[in-house]
Amino acid sequence: MSDRSPRNRAPQVRPDRVRVVAFQVIRQVTAEGAYANLALNKALRDARLSGRDAAFCTELVHGTLRWQGTYDAFLARSVSRPLADLDPELLDLLRLGTHQLLNMRVDSYAAVNEMVTLTRSELGQKRTGLVNAVLRKISQRSLDQWIATVAPAADSDPIGYLALAEAHPRWVVEAFNRALDRGAAAGQAVASGVLEQLLVADNEPARVSLVVRPGLATVDELVAGGATPARWSPYGAVLEGGGDPGRIEAVATGRAGVQDEGSQLVAIALASAKVDGDDANWLDLCAGPGGKSALLASLVGDGQLTAVEPLKHRAELVRANLRAIPGNHKVLVGDGTKPTWPAGSFDRVLADVPCSGLGALRRRPEARWRRTPTDVVELRPLQEALLDSAITSVRPGGVVAYVTCSPHPDETRAVVDAVLGRRDDASLEDARPLFPGVPDLGDGPDVQLWPHLHGTDAMYLALIRRS
Structure with missing residues (x-):
């Protein structure tokens, strides 16, 4: 943002409206457990913020949440009492001010004064002195200087x-x-x-990735709407400058959707794996909210996809995603670990299991501070149970894709090894040939995608064949 921006002028008596919205969204995330992207989108609509104001508000929210732990380390050196003794809303306001001072092109004098004005409006006059003093201490060093002061020695x-x-x-x-x-x-x-x-x-915001439903729309339609073709997915495109995907007709009508390219690639890999014999019944064992279900349903051709989701409201999202896709596809509300269908009923099974979500930190800035190692431990039994159920559900000769949006070793290969170690009717196959043209896939046989190598979420896939 240019230094001539109105936000860098002398603050007014009333707080800046964009900063008010950003602070309120941050409070929803930290105090109420809201998801940042959902809370922010609603707040932008309600406040009718668009253009530069919406972009500024988005960076205030996502940046503050993304850097929260680091800013807390700096604030701990700048506040005279433990951060745990501060009221949570005051700490959130200090984090918001710190982000502007250290990671945004906002004049330090204007940033401090705007935050003092915001404090007076949101928290009362008596908090303004502390906010002014602390943020002025923060402003005395750059981000690199603060890191050099607080971080352990790199060597x-x-x-x-x-x-x-x-x-x-x-x-x-x-x-x-x-x-x-x-x-x-x-x-x-x-x-x-x-x-x-x-x-x-x-720490780089994820691009807006789109996917067409094969047979219903083409990538050329997305390109005509301002997108560029994806690097790896034959069905993908990217809105490089962001913007509202709904303005593209194919997206608005459900013939295309929003989906990370990594998610597209793992679904395409399952659909591309060789299967001898029948290939008409596919299963998505953990379907909500339905993005991969929609892609698989488009790829099954004359066959049928059965999508299973334990939560009713998420099952409705799956139905919404499948609505535009021809075929007699089913959405079942149920527990994937307790199948209601006979063993060996399906030719292909996707087990995109619940996980920590550490592979999607680019688009979920609050998740890194919300998740704990205990979450990984507690999810492990469910992940193993779902993979076990998926293998039982596929017929001999059929394939299972075990997928997580996490690169954590205890959620990926460790789960696969544990389940296969208890069974003698399934084996791991090399999945790398199912990602044609995608480089840096490692030594296999499983595949781990990475943001820094592939520009995708850190999706993991293990391909398992029932024998």
Whole structure:
């Protein structure tokens, strides 16, 4: 934003409306557990913010939430009492001010004064002195200077340094490092700079990726609407400058949708795997909200997709995604770990299991601070049960795609190895040939996509064949 922007002029008595909206959204996320993207989209509509105001508000919200842990480390050096003793709404306001001072092109004097005005409006006059003093301390150093002051030494504790410098919890950085090091010497990801590349990519906002429903729309239609073809997916396109996907007719009519390219690639891989004999009955075992279901239903041809989702409201989302697609496809509300169909009923099964979501941190800025290692541990039994059910549900000779939107080793290969270790009727196959043209897929046989290598969410796929 230009330094001549109205936001860098002397603050008015009333708080800046965009900052008010941003602060209120941040409070919904931190205090009420709201999802940032959903809360922000609603707030922008309600406040009728568009153009530069909407972009400014989006960066205030997403940036503050993304860098929250790092900013807390800086604030801990700038506040005279423990951060835990601060009222949560005051801490959120300080984080919002810190983001403007260290990571946005906002004049420091204007940023501090705007935040003091916002404090007076939202929290009362008595909080303004503390906000003014703390943010002026923050403004005395640049982001790099604060990192050099607070972070562990990079040579003695590279994981700790990267965690603070790139705004990821340490346990997440450690998990990513383990995943990147798989098949290589321990510490290779750190030494080569690959781990840092991943963390940097994780802090870049994800592009708006679109997918056509094969047979209903073409990529050319999306291109005519202002998108550019995706790099890897034959059915994908990207809105490079962002904007509302609904303005493209194919998206508005359900003949195309919004879906990360990584999600497209794992669904296409399952549909492309060789299957001998019948190939008319496909199953999506964990279907909500239905993006992969819609792509699979478009690819099954004259066959039928059965989509299973335990939550009724998410099952309705699946139905909405399938509505425009011809065929007698089914949506069942039920528990995928307790099949209501006979064993071996399906030719292909997608098990896109619930996971920590650590592979989608670009688009869910709050998730990195909301998730904990306990979440990974608690999800493991469900992931194993769903994969076990998926293998039982596929016929001999059929294939299962075990998919997670997480690169955490305990949610990916460890789950596959644990389940296959208990069974003698299924085996892991090399999935890499199912991603034609996509580079850097590792040593296999499973596939891990990465933001820094592929520009996608960190989707994982293991291809399993029932014997």
